[in-house]
Amino acid sequence: MKSTKSTKALLRLLALLMAFVIIAAACGDDDGDDGSGDDGGSAVSDDAGDEMADDGDMADDGDMADDGDDMADGDDMADDGDDMADDGDDMADDFSAAFLYISPIGEAGWTWAHDQGRLYAEEATGIPTFFVDSVNDGSPADIEAAIRTLVADGHDVIIGTSFGYMDTMEAMAAEFPDVVFEHVSGYKANDTNFGNTFGKIYQPRYLTGMIAGAATETNQIGYVAAFPIPEVARGINAFTLGAQRVNPDVEVVVQWTSTWFDPAIEGDAADALLEGGADVIAMHQDTTSAGLAAEAAGARWVSYNSDMSEFAPDAYLASAIWNWGPRYAKIISSAADGSYVPGFYWGGYEDGIVDIGSIAADVDADVVAQVEDIRQQMIDGAFAVFSGPLFAQDGTQLLAEGEVMDPGMLLGEAFFVQGVVGDIG
Amino acid sequence: MIFGLTFPETAVIGLLFAAIQFGAMIYLASLGEMIAERAGVLNLGVEGMMAMGAVGGFVFAIETGSPWLGLLAAAVIGAAVAMVHGLFAVALGANQVVSGLALTIFGVGLANFWGTDYEGVRPEVQFADVDWGPLSDISWIGRILFQQSPLAYSAVLLGFVTWFVLNRTRGGLALRAAGESAATADAAGHSVLGLRLFAVAIGGAFAGIGGAYLSLSISPGWTVGVVAGRGWIAVALVIFGAWKVRRVALGAFLFGLAMALPNRTESFDLPWDPILWSMLPYILTIAVMIAGALVLRNRPPAAPAALGLPFRREER
Numbered sequence: 001m002k003s004t005k006s007t008k009a010l011l012r013l014l015a016l017l018m019a020f021v022i023i024a025a026a027c028g029d030d031d032g033d034d035g036s037g038d039d040g041g042s043a044v045s046d047d048a049g050d051e052m053a054d055d056g057d058m059a060d061d062g063d064m065a066d067d068g069d070d071m072a073d074g075d076d077m078a079d080d081g082d083d084m085a086d087d088g089d090d091m092a093d094d095f096s097a098a099f100l101y102i103s104p105i106g107e108a109g110w111t112w113a114h115d116q117g118r119l120y121a122e123e124a125t126g127i128p129t130f131f132v133d134s135v136n137d138g139s140p141a142d143i144e145a146a147i148r149t150l151v152a153d154g155h156d157v158i159i160g161t162s163f164g165y166m167d168t169m170e171a172m173a174a175e176f177p178d179v180v181f182e183h184v185s186g187y188k189a190n191d192t193n194f195g196n197t198f199g200k201i202y203q204p205r206y207l208t209g210m211i212a213g214a215a216t217e218t219n220q221i222g223y224v225a226a227f228p229i230p231e232v233a234r235g236i237n238a239f240t241l242g243a244q245r246v247n248p249d250v251e252v253v254v255q256w257t258s259t260w261f262d263p264a265i266e267g268d269a270a271d272a273l274l275e276g277g278a279d280v281i282a283m284h285q286d287t288t289s290a291g292l293a294a295e296a297a298g299a300r301w302v303s304y305n306s307d308m309s310e311f312a313p314d315a316y317l318a319s320a321i322w323n324w325g326p327r328y329a330k331i332i333s334s335a336a337d338g339s340y341v342p343g344f345y346w347g348g349y350e351d352g353i354v355d356i357g358s359i360a361a362d363v364d365a366d367v368v369a370q371v372e373d374i375r376q377q378m379i380d381g382a383f384a385v386f387s388g389p390l391f392a393q394d395g396t397q398l399l400a401e402g403e404v405m406d407p408g409m410l411l412g413e414a415f416f417v418q419g420v421v422g423d424i425g
Numbered sequence: 426m427i428f429g430l431t432f433p434e435t436a437v438i439g440l441l442f443a444a445i446q447f448g449a450m451i452y453l454a455s456l457g458e459m460i461a462e463r464a465g466v467l468n469l470g471v472e473g474m475m476a477m478g479a480v481g482g483f484v485f486a487i488e489t490g491s492p493w494l495g496l497l498a499a500a501v502i503g504a505a506v507a508m509v510h511g512l513f514a515v516a517l518g519a520n521q522v523v524s525g526l527a528l529t530i531f532g533v534g535l536a537n538f539w540g541t542d543y544e545g546v547r548p549e550v551q552f553a554d555v556d557w558g559p560l561s562d563i564s565w566i567g568r569i570l571f572q573q574s575p576l577a578y579s580a581v582l583l584g585f586v587t588w589f590v591l592n593r594t595r596g597g598l599a600l601r602a603a604g605e606s607a608a609t610a611d612a613a614g615h616s617v618l619g620l621r622l623f624a625v626a627i628g629g630a631f632a633g634i635g636g637a638y639l640s641l642s643i644s645p646g647w648t649v650g651v652v653a654g655r656g657w658i659a660v661a662l663v664i665f666g667a668w669k670v671r672r673v674a675l676g677a678f679l680f681g682l683a684m685a686l687p688n689r690t691e692s693f694d695l696p697w698d699p700i701l702w703s704m705l706p707y708i709l710t711i712a713v714m715i716a717g718a719l720v721l722r723n724r725p726p727a728a729p730a731a732l733g734l735p736f737r738r739e740e741r
Contacts (some may be wrong), residue, residue: 033464055734104537104649106545134537136695139531255691258703264642268443269688275439289644311547332658422691 007058095122097157097332097348098150100165103261103286110286113182114161117324124329127336130155137164138367148174151179157335159328160184165301170194180342181336185231187344187411195342197327198231199353201304202238204320206385207356207371208302209242211318212280213250214367215300216243222273223254224266224283224290228424230413232284235320237417238385239282239302244419248368253278274299280317290340291315293309298306307357316396319342327353349378364419386410429736432437434565434691440685441569446474449573449580453658455673456504456587457631462663463591464624465604465731468510469525472656473532474629476676477501478636483647486550487543488592495550496576496634499641504626508534511625515618529656541646548645552576554611556641574642581663583631588670600624605727607735607736617736625693646663658706665713667727683709 081293099118100379115131117298121423122129132150136142145166151159153174166186173194181194187197205252212221221243226232235335236259253276267289270281274308275295282302294301295312303309303319327347334340347353356375359368377383388399394415399405416424454471454476461468461501481502486495509531514524555578590595602610602618611617630671639651658680666673686693695702721727 009430046613080540106648108545114546118546212584253691254550255688256702258700261650263648263651264447264639264653265688267644267686268447271435272439272441272689272692275435276433279433287648288646292548293644349492423696 003416009074014277037338083365091182094128094154095336096128096130097153097156097159097328097335098153099129099157100135100146100150100162101131101133101160102135102137102397104163105131106132108288108303108306108308108311111161113306114324115320116306117328118321120325121328121332124325125333125336127332129332135162135165137162143168143328145173152174156180157182157332159331162348170278180331180333180340181350182331182342189342189344192339192343193342195340195345197331197345197347199322199324199327200346200352201320201322202234202385203349204354204356205235205304206238206242206245208282208318208320209239209244210246210374211359211363212239212282212300212302212368212373213243213247214282214364215246215317216247216250216278218277218279219247219249219251219254220276220278221250221280222276222278223252224268224269224273224285224421225254225422226260226283226284227258228256228414233416233424234410234413235284235304235418237413237415240417240419241385241390250419252282253419254416254420257285259285261286263287266290270294271297281315289313297360302355303357315361318359321355321357323353325353326351348409349375350381392416393418393420429553431694432522433692436689438565438568439692440682442573442734443685443688444678444681445569445573445577446564446643446681447684448678449577450635450643451655451659451662452635452662452674453576453583453638454632454635454656455677456584457628457635458660459663459668459673460587460591460600460631460667460671461507461621461624461628462732463604463668463729464600464621465607465729465734465736466510466515466621466625467521467525467733468514468528468625468628468692469522469630469660470510470528471659472506472652472654473492473529473536474503474506474632475636475639475652475656476533476536476657477506478545479631479640479651480636480647481633482637483548483645484539484543484564486641487548488548490550491549492552493712494589495641496637499633499637499722501633502632503631505624505629505631505633507629508622510620513627517570519636519738521733521735531651534720540649543647545648546646548641550641551645552642566653566692572732574638576638576642579634584670584674589680591670601729601736603736604731606628607731607734611736611738617738621736628650632659635659661710664718664728665710665725667717667721668729669727679709679713680706 048321066333084093099112099114103111104113106280108366110386118131120131132146135146147158159182163185166183169181169183170188173190177193179193182197184197186196200246224234225236236252243250243252253273255273257265257269259265265419266285266287270290270293273281274319280300281290281294285302286305289310291301291303291312295315299315300317301312301315303318307319308322374383387398388401388403390399391399395418413425416422454475458468458471470702478499482495482499485498486492495599510528512526513519514521554572555575561571591601599610600620601613602613602615603617607617636652640647646653662673662676662680667675684707687705690702
C-alpha cells in the first residue's frame, strides 16, 4: 500500500515537472525569437529555456525551425550542442563576444547603458555580440553556468558587467586561457586574459551636483545611496563638492538602502529624504523609483547610469551617464587581432566613457555655462574633482591647498567629505 | 529624545505611513495564504502569484488606462495561476510543498517573460492616494491613515470580510472543516475538493492584488524582481499570526515597520550599520518565532489539523 502510494506520488511529480518543462521550453523559444527581432539579428540566449528546449526531445522540430534565422546570422549557439566542442575551434571566421548582465535591459539604467555599449561595439567592429541577462551576481553557480555555456558556444570575449562576477570570472579566465575575460567595476586582473574596466563616473557626478546645488531651495539634497563602498562614497563626495561649488550652504543627506535594484525600498528611502526637507534627490541604484518619488512630491531629481528624463519629466534635472561603446569596441577588436592586453582601465572624461545627460530646460543659463566650462576642463584633463583644500566630514583636512588626491586614496575612498550628512557605517 | 534617539515629527509620520503601506501589501498576500491554509492547502507559490499579479495588473492598467481594471486583472490572474496548484496539489493530491515551490518558480519566470516588453516602461497609469476631505487634513493621523492608496483600504476591508466569512458563516465553517478534518466535512455533505479549490483561488486572487499593490501603487511600474521575496514573508506571516486574521494583521504591520525603518535611519539619526538594519525583518521573524514557541508550547497547535494533507475519498 505504502509503496503504491509513493509510486503514484512520484508519477504525479514527474507529470508536473514535464508540464513545466514543456511550458518553459515554449517560453524559451519565443524569447529567443523576440530578442533577435528587436536587436537587429543578434540572438538572445537569456533563458534556461533555450537549453531545456535543446534537451527535450519533444521540442526539437519546432526549435530547429525557429533557430533557423539565427543560424543565418552566423550564430553558433543554434547548433544545439551536438558539436559544441567543434564550435570553439573554428573561431577564425566566427569571432564573437558575449556579455553577462545582472538585470534585464529595460529602457534605462545600468544594464541598458551596457547594452548600448554592446550595440555600439557590434556596429563599430562588425563582430557579432551576444548577451545573457538577469545573471544573479550573488550566485557563483549561476555565473559559472552562464560562462561555461558561453564558452561552449564558442564565444571568444566575455564581458561581465556586475561587481559580483569578479571572482568567478577570474577562475574561468584561468580555466579558459584562449578566451578574453573583461570584468567591469571590480579590482582584479591577470597578465594574460583577464582585465578590468571601470570609469570615473564621479566626474559627471560633480557636474550634476553643481546643477542640483543651484536648484535646491531648502539647501538640502537627499542622496539615495546603495552600499557603503568606495564607488558609491566617491560619487556622493564628488556630487557634494559640485553642489558646494555653486552653493556653499548646501547639505547632502545620505540614506542607505543596501540594494542595487529594489524599487519599493528605493522609492521609500527617497520619500523619507523628501519628508526630511530635501527638495532634490540624487541616487545610485539601477531603478527609476527615486525619480518617481521626487516627481510625485513635486521635487527635483538627478538620475544616474542613463538619461532618464522621460521617466519623471518634471522632476528631472540632469544625469551622470555611461558611454561604454568605444571601450567595448576596443576590447573586442584588440582581442580579435591578438593585441589585447589586460590591465586596470579606469577612464574618465578624457576618454569619453562618462558624460552628463541632458540638462533640464529650466536650469539657470549661468549654471549651465559653468557646468560646460568645467566639463571642457575635465575633457582636457585639467580639472581634478578631489583637490585641496579638502576636508573630511568631521572637519579634518584631507588635502592642502594645491594638492590633488592620489589614485590610491581615490580608489579606496571610504569616507565622506564635509557637507555630507550621514554615516558611512 | 528617548535613549539618545531623536524622533522628528515628519519622520515618525512618514515611518507609520510607509509601515501601513508595506504592511497592507504583505497583509493582502498573507490573508490569501491564510484562507488556503485554513482549508487545508499549503501554497508556497505566493511569490509567483504576486509576481504574476504585479505584471498582469500593470500590463492591464497600461493597456486599458484604468488602474481598477488592472487590479481586477491582477486578481483574476492570481486566481488562475493558483489553479495550477489547485490542479496538482488539490485535485490530483500531489505533494503540496513541491507543487507550491514549482508555482513560485513558474510564476516568477512567467511574469518575467510576460513583462519583457513592459520592463521599465513609464507608469502612466497608477493609483492616486485617496483624499478623505477633512479627515485627510487632521494632523498626524490624517497623513498616516487617510492619505493611503485605495489598496490599503481594500486590504482592511478584505480582512474584515475574511474574518466574517470564516467565523460567522456556514460556508466559512465548511471551509475550516475541510482544513481541520476533511473526512468530517465530506461526511457532512460538503465537497472538500470544491472548498479547497475555492480557497486556493481566493488565496491566489489576494496574492495577485498584493502584487498589483506594488506595481500600481508603491513603486509603480514593472521590473523583474519587484516582489523581491515579499511573498515568502507573507507565507511566514500566516504561521507568525497563528492562522488568525487579527494576528496576521498585527504581524503585517510589524513587518511593514521593519521594512520602512531601515529606509529612515538618517531621519531618526540612527547610528548603526545600514546592512545590519536590513536584517531587521529576518531578526524579527526569528525572535517572534522563538517567543511564540515559548509562549504556546503547552497549548494545542494553532495550525489547521489537516494542513498539507491531500484528501482522497476512497482512502478515508
